[in-house]
Amino acid sequence: MSKRVMNPAARITAVALAAAGLGATMVAGAGSAFAAEGNAVAAPVALTASAAVAAQADTQAHVAAQVKAAAAKASAVKQAAVVKQAAAKSVAAKKAPSWVKPVTSYTLTASYNQGGAMWSHKHSGQDFAVPVGTPVKAAGAGTVVKAGPNGGGDGPAYGNAIVVKHTNGTYSQYAHLSKIKVHVGQKVGAGQQIALSGNTGNSSGPHLHFEIRTTPNYGSSVNPAAFLRSHGVSI
Numbered sequence: 001m002s003k004r005v006m007n008p009a010a011r012i013t014a015v016a017l018a019a020a021g022l023g024a025t026m027v028a029g030a031g032s033a034f035a036a037e038g039n040a041v042a043a044p045v046a047l048t049a050s051a052a053v054a055a056q057a058d059t060q061a062h063v064a065a066q067v068k069a070a071a072a073k074a075s076a077v078k079q080a081a082v083v084k085q086a087a088a089k090s091v092a093a094k095k096a097p098s099w100v101k102p103v104t105s106y107t108l109t110a111s112y113n114q115g116g117a118m119w120s121h122k123h124s125g126q127d128f129a130v131p132v133g134t135p136v137k138a139a140g141a142g143t144v145v146k147a148g149p150n151g152g153g154d155g156p157a158y159g160n161a162i163v164v165k166h167t168n169g170t171y172s173q174y175a176h177l178s179k180i181k182v183h184v185g186q187k188v189g190a191g192q193q194i195a196l197s198g199n200t201g202n203s204s205g206p207h208l209h210f211e212i213r214t215t216p217n218y219g220s221s222v223n224p225a226a227f228l229r230s231h232g233v234s235i
């Protein structure tokens with residue numbers, strides 16, 4: 001009976017029986033059968049004992065293998081998690097933010113819907129007080145649809161202005177600029193510099209007038225601060 005070909009289940013049964021004290025009975029039974037043939041009694045006992053040892057060794061080896069496999073699996077899972085995490089991190093690093101503030105450093109002045117002598121109706125945007133020449137960035141990715149003096153076509157009150165059409169059907173407008181750095185039809189990314197701020201048009205002092213609109217034109221503005229906030233940008 002080779003150790004290699006022995007059925008592991010049989011070995012375990014032998015061990016279990018031996019542990020339960022039944023092994024002795026079996027051996028005795030086998031022994032009495034063998035008794036007729038003389039001194040062969042010792043053989044099954046020795047065999048059973050060696051089988052038990054073998055079974056135990058096998059079980060131990062099996063457990064060791066299982067532990068090893070589990071450790072390997074855990075290690076593999078851990079490695080997979082690390083790889084996954086690294087991949088997610090790299091994606092996050094590569095993915096540019098969808099929306100950003102149009103200027104980085106500023107003082108908020110006139111807010112949306114504010115009344116005042118400066119506007120024929122309510123204020124249609126959010127004012128960011130910044131020195132003339134401050135870089136103005138596209139608040140989101142899109143295509144320039146208006147760019148030029150006379151508010152890019154919206155009227156002289158805006159001075160030099162830009163309107164960008166975004167992919168989700170929203171438009172952003174930037175007014176009172178000193179220098180326009182994009183042209184109509186140009187694609188821009190979120191945060192890309194498109195102009196320098198100024199004090200052109202109907203402006204009470206150097207600032208960026210920023211609107212979010214539902215069309216390219218004056219009169220379709222929504223609250224830009226609320227819009228940015230709903231896109232994860234607080235000003």
Ligand SMILES: [Zn+2]
Pocket residue numbers: 110123125126127208209210
């Ligand atoms: Zn304004």
